[in-house]
Amino acid sequence: MDDQVLYPALAALCAAVALNLKLTMAALRAARSMANPALPLAPGQQVPAVAAKPLAGRAPLQLAGGGAAWTLLFLSTQCPKCRDKLADIDLLLAAADDAGLAMWLVSEEPGWRLRRFLRGRRLLQRTALVTRQDYKLLNANKSTPAYQFINHEGVLEAAGFIGDGDWLALRAQLTQPDTDSALVA
């Protein structure tokens, strides 16, 4: 076998060794993260202070802080169910503002994709971008379409999927403030 064949063959072997090393390290990291899985926040737990950047506007935002009650929403641009919830959430936003409840969509996705997803929606003005690490702190399981009610002290009151019992109670309270619906947050 002459050099013209031998050298490229050895080069391919070297590339395979490098790939093997890289994949071994990736497997190691995957094993580590499986050994210490991120746990979702449980009701009664203090929600970590997370800095966010509004999609519309410049002033940085401190999520779940500032002495206000918060409803954090988690929607993915990739899930069709999330798109179906947008019209309903838009209706609630005005009522939430009046009630002094800070309702924000929290996302780690790129801004352009969110803008396309939320085109023409009021929710665009209430969207906060966080880093991947911070998103994992808030929504470890990446549940969507999900929500979290956080009280004035920054404690998680309830969490679940948009459309469940607690969510409907909040919705009823916001849209019909005179009823005695039990507002969790």
Place this chain on the structure above:
Amino acid sequence: MSTPFLADILRFFTAFVLLAAVWGKSRGFAAFRDNLTASFGMPAALGKLAAPSLVAAELLLAVAILGPYAGAGMPAALAMFAGFTALLSYKFVRDGAFRCACFGETERNLSGLDLLRNLLVAAAIGAWCALAGGPGLPLHAASLAAGLALILTVLAVEFHDIVNLLRTH
């Protein structure tokens, strides 16, 4: 091993390490940009400008080194690595734990091993400067040099984890 062959391994190694840095920073770009403010105290507005400039500079150097401008690119890469290592070492000694995200590793702090890795990369570039100038290699030999450099690159980028694995197992 002939000197031009060794020099070419070092040249490819330097370019691949720069490309790995570009890849790592781009994958976690927001984390890298925010870390310039969080760990290095850079104003957010400056961080927004500095983060893409750094990535662009690394990419430009890698392309120059792989292309016909290795003679200019390698000393520039040496200056860059020496500068980064000096800055990181100063901060490491002064502040202790902080994150670098130099190759996209946003979940752990910078370690002494990372600094040692940077010094070894700088030494490799220095060695190239001393060895270079020989005749160019034929394509088939250059491909083997690139393959060997690829292994060295993975070893360099994962240096911290590999040394810790060897230590503990």
